[in-house]
Amino acid sequence: MPESIPADSVGLVTPTSLQFTQPLELECGRRLDAYELVYETYGSLNKARSNAVLICHALSGHHHAAGYHSMEDKRPGWWDTAIGPGKAIDTNRFFVVALNNIGGCHGSTGPSSINPANGQPWGPDFPMVTVRDWVNSQARLADALGIQQWAAVIGGSLGGMQALQWAIDYPERIRHAAVIASAPKLSAQNIAFNEVARQSILTDPHFHGGRYYLHDTYPRQGLILARMVGHITYLSEDAMRAKFGRDLRAGKFHFGFDVEFQVESYLRHQGETFSRNFDANTYLLMTKALDYYDPARDFDNDLEAALTQTRCRFLVMSFTTDWRFAPQRSEEIVNALVRVGRNVSYAEIDTDKGHDAFLVDIPEYLKLFGAYMHRVAVEVNDAAS
Amino acid sequence: MLRPDLEIIRTWIPDDTRVLDLGCGDGQLLENLRDTKNVHGYGLEIDQDNIAACFERGVNVIEQDIDEGLGNIQDKRFDYVVMTQALQAVHRPDLVLSEMLRVGREAIVTFPNFGHWKVRGYLFFKGRMPVSPTLPHQWYNTPNIHLCTVHDFEAHCHERGYRILQAMVVDRHHEIGPMTRAMPNLFGEIALFRVTR
Numbered sequence: 001m002p003e004s005i006p007a008d009s010v011g012l013v014t015p016t017s018l019q020f021t022q023p024l025e026l027e028c029g030r031r032l033d034a035y036e037l038v039y040e041t042y043g044s045l046n047k048a049r050s051n052a053v054l055i056c057h058a059l060s061g062h063h064h065a066a067g068y069h070s071m072e073d074k075r076p077g078w079w080d081t082a083i084g085p086g087k088a089i090d091t092n093r094f095f096v097v098a099l100n101n102i103g104g105c106h107g108s109t110g111p112s113s114i115n116p117a118n119g120q121p122w123g124p125d126f127p128m129v130t131v132r133d134w135v136n137s138q139a140r141l142a143d144a145l146g147i148q149q150w151a152a153v154i155g156g157s158l159g160g161m162q163a164l165q166w167a168i169d170y171p172e173r174i175r176h177a178a179v180i181a182s183a184p185k186l187s188a189q190n191i192a193f194n195e196v197a198r199q200s201i202l203t204d205p206h207f208h209g210g211r212y213y214l215h216d217t218y219p220r221q222g223l224i225l226a227r228m229v230g231h232i233t234y235l236s237e238d239a240m241r242a243k244f245g246r247d248l249r250a251g252k253f254h255f256g257f258d259v260e261f262q263v264e265s266y267l268r269h270q271g272e273t274f275s276r277n278f279d280a281n282t283y284l285l286m287t288k289a290l291d292y293y294d295p296a297r298d299f300d301n302d303l304e305a306a307l308t309q310t311r312c313r314f315l316v317m318s319f320t321t322d323w324r325f326a327p328q329r330s331e332e333i334v335n336a337l338v339r340v341g342r343n344v345s346y347a348e349i350d351t352d353k354g355h356d357a358f359l360v361d362i363p364e365y366l367k368l369f370g371a372y373m374h375r376v377a378v379e380v381n382d383a384a385s
Numbered sequence: 386m387l388r389p390d391l392e393i394i395r396t397w398i399p400d401d402t403r404v405l406d407l408g409c410g411d412g413q414l415l416e417n418l419r420d421t422k423n424v425h426g427y428g429l430e431i432d433q434d435n436i437a438a439c440f441e442r443g444v445n446v447i448e449q450d451i452d453e454g455l456g457n458i459q460d461k462r463f464d465y466v467v468m469t470q471a472l473q474a475v476h477r478p479d480l481v482l483s484e485m486l487r488v489g490r491e492a493i494v495t496f497p498n499f500g501h502w503k504v505r506g507y508l509f510f511k512g513r514m515p516v517s518p519t520l521p522h523q524w525y526n527t528p529n530i531h532l533c534t535v536h537d538f539e540a541h542c543h544e545r546g547y548r549i550l551q552a553m554v555v556d557r558h559h560e561i562g563p564m565t566r567a568m569p570n571l572f573g574e575i576a577l578f579r580v581t582r
Contacts, residue, residue, distance in 0.1 A: 315440075334447060335457045338427060341403075346447045347436050364433060371437040379443070 002068060002076070008084045009076060010042040010067035010091050017107060020140055024102075030127040034116070037141055038107030039063045039099035042083060043091035045147075050380040052147045053089060054138060055079065055098040056155030056162035059230070059286045060278060062106035065098035066091075079156075081361040088370035093377040094151065102137050103129040103285040111281030112213065123281055124210030131158070131293045135165045139173065151380045152176035152373070156358035157325060158286065161293045164333065168295050171311040176376050178315040178369075181322055181358040183329035184303050184336070185294040190324065193233050194287040197226035201280045210281050219280045224271030226283060231270050236321035236354035303336045313343040315372045317365070319357040320350050345372065387417050389559030390469060390495055390575060397493060397551060397579055398424065402464040405489060407451050407481070408471040410435050412444035419444070452476045455484045463489040470575075472496040473529040479541065486582045491550065495577045498554060500534030500570040519557055519574050535570040542580055551579035 005011045017038045024032045040063050045052060055065050057078070066083035068076055083089045083096055100108040103126065111126040142150065153166040153174050160182025167177040186194075201207060204222030212218045232240075244263040259265045299305035314337055318330035327348045337344040349365040351357045357365065387395060391414045398404060400422045406415050409428025412435070418424035427445040430436050439446035449457075451468075452475055466489030468481070473496050475481045485492035497519045498504075507515035514524040522529065533541075535554055542549055554573030555561050564572040 313443075313445075331457065338447070338457075339459060339462070341425065343445050344427075344447070345436075345440060345445050346449075347433065348448050368433060368437050368440060371440040375441050375443045 002071065002073065005068065008086050009080065010084050012071075013040050013042065013064075013067040013069065013077075015040050015063055015069075015107065018141065018144055020137070020144075022140070024133065024137055024140070026127050026133045027130040028128045032102070032109065032127065035102055035109035035137070036107070036113075037099050037102070037109075037137065039097055039141065040065065040067075040077075041098075042066055042096040043094050045095040045145075046381070048380075049146055049148065051094050051151050051377070052142075052145070053094045053096050054142070054150050054153045054166075055083070055089075055096060056134070056138070056153065056159035057098070057101065058155070058157035058159045059290065060274070060283075061159065062104060063098050063100040063108075064106070066096070079359060081359065082366060082369065088366045088373055089154065090370070090373065090377065093381070094373075097141070097145065097147075099138065099141060101129075101134045103282060103289070105279035105282040110279065111210070111285065112279045121211075121213040123213060126281065126285070128288060128292075129285060130289050131161050131165050132169065134162055134289070135169055138162070138166070139170055142173065148173065150174045150176075152178055152376050154178040154180070155182070156180040157182055157355065158290050158293075160325075161290075165293075165295060167310040167312050167314070168306055169309075171309055174312045175380070176313050176315065177310075178317075178372070179330070179333060180315075180317045180369075181319055181325045181330070181355055182316075182333070183325050184296065184333050186291055187329070191291045193229060193324075194291055196229050198284055198287055200225035200229070201284060204280075207280065210284075212280070218275075220275045223275035223278060223280050223283065224268070227271040227274040227278075228267045231267060233324045234355040236323065236352055238321060238352040239354055242352065303332070304340050307333075307336050307342060308340050310337075310342055314345070315369075316344060316346045317358075317369065318346075318348050319353065319355070319365075320348060321352050322355045322357060324355040387413060390555075390577065391417070393553060393555070393559065393577055394467060394469065394493055394495070395421075398422065398465050398467075400424070403462070405429070405458070405463040405466045407466065407468040407485070409439065409444070409446060410469075412439035412442045412446060414467065414469075415439075415444045416442045451481060454480075455488050458488045460487055461490060465489055465491050465493055467493045469495045470497070473532045475531070478531045478533075479545075482541075482547075482580075483545070486547065486580070491579055491581045493577070493579045494538075495575060496533065496538070497529070498535050498570065498573050498576045499532040500536060501574050502571050505571075535573060535576050538576065538578060542578075547580045547582055549578060549580050551577075553577045 021034045064077040065079045066077040085092050100106040103110045111122045115122040153163040155163045160179040163177040163179050166174050201222035204219030206217045207219040247262040295306045296303040318327035334346045353360050404426035406428040415426040429449045466485040472478045504515040554569035554576050557574045
């Protein structure tokens with residue numbers, strides 16, 4: 001709990017919910033007749049409506065990106081390191097919009113919402129949603145908020161894929177795309193990790209074919225395992241060694257299978273916490289959206305052709321020890337953009353924090369990010385005056 | 386105000402061209418070319434303070450170490466590839482120059498002239514590695530590991546069959562006095578070359 005709200009925090013925030021009744025055609029061929037999006041905003045929209053920034057969340061994220069919901073909150077929003085007054089995404093200068101994507105489990109329509117067709121939770125009947133579907137739904141949100149063009153669309157990891165897709169699908173509606181710790185598509189290894197996570201959920205006896213809501217239970221063990229394996233891949237070996245080494249909880253071996261090493265304790269704790277706060281069907285959907293993502297697919301597997309659609313300027317950033325979305329993957333985006341002559345800047349941040357680094361308070365990273373966003377702010381304010 | 390050597394380079398680059406600046410520093414050349422000549426450019430840089438400065442100028446900058454090559458850039462992607470005051474600091478100036486001429490139609494390089502009379506005099510009279518305002522480092526910590534003279538560079542271009550399209554040798558204030566004009570390899574401190582294959 002924050003004893004007092006820090007000066008560089010957006011402070012206490014309240015989510016808003018918006019109903020959309022115009023059907024959304026989905027990439028999978030199905031459609032959502034109506035849906036709800038929950039979002040938060042920080043800062044204020046300028047007169048020209050040109051200073052809006054969209055934050056796209058990653059696998060387990062949501063609309064609560066910054067600030068606190070109440071003084072009882074243990075932690076601020078998931079990207080509070082980057083969003084706030086004077087921070088890299090400066091809420092004194094930008095109007096920041098963060099939403100929970102369709103398929104999510106934090107208020108936007110998703111598998112745990114009620115299916116109007118039968119009055120029961122959607123569960124496994126919820127349609128498969130993709131990055132492109134999310135971007136389309138986000139464009140509807142922009143319409144509703146009266147935002148014709150985003151100053152920037154920003155995201156890390158799966159969020160970065162949404163920023164990239166925005167640049168391709170809505171070239172006129174985005175000035176800048178910040179694609180952080182991301183990739184133009186997942187590698188086989190990445191899909192493999194996602195499949196392990198999915199299998200652990202799908203084979204949990206409490207999964208009940210995805211209709212666990214009706215049985216008043218949920219695949220707790222499956223979610224825990226999924227998160228544990230995911231979490232390992234989000235950290236670097238160096239960071240794990242530094243944080244845990246081979247430290248023992250009780251200082252000696254017990255020669256059993258209970259938690260002995262600190263790293264085991266940590267992973268179990270992460271998994272437990274996650275399993276209580278995240279919907280298993282949403283986890284399945286999000287990992288599939290990751291796996292399916294490949295904007296080049298619509299262009300004969302030619303990423304350059306896909307990026308030829310774009311008009312915005314790009315910021316691409318990666319982290320040296322990120323092996324889940326390695327710097328080389330970011331460089332694929334950068335190289336393709338240079339080849340097609342698009343404006344792009346790229347920085348690789350030296351850190352031991354692995355994939356999670358994009359969420360962490362790393363001064364060098366936030367300084368560069370802030371320098372880029374400073375320029376964006378100058379541009380949109382010049383354009384507005 | 387553009388740095389004097391960059392001002393000279395600026396005049397060598399025509400409007401509406403594509404430029405790659407290797408070791409682009411704080412991006413002032415690319416910014417100026419963009420704003421005054423409608424040049425579309427990218428800089429490569431490894432210093433993150435410089436990268437931040439480029440971000441603030443809205444200059445395209447890519448964190449990439451020139452010593453690791455330009456293999457990610459296709460042939461003749463650029464009209465001009467510029468490298469100021471870095472030729473002497475790369476591991477293999479010959480390979481970098483060759484890569485510059487692969488990815489660009491023309492290369493523009495500047496380097497400190499090791500044939501300057503003071504440098505020669507320093508070594509001759511003191512018997513020690515030359516230290517000067519243009520070459521301020523000590524032998525053990527200098528980033529300048531491949532120093533050359535104006536004649537060395539010209540000979541290298543000749544050997545490789547590169548054509549020198551433009552050359553200018555200036556003093557430390559980027560001016561050309563009568564002595565520098567008469568004997569550039571002896572009186573010039575900074576050399577600027579524009580070459581092609």
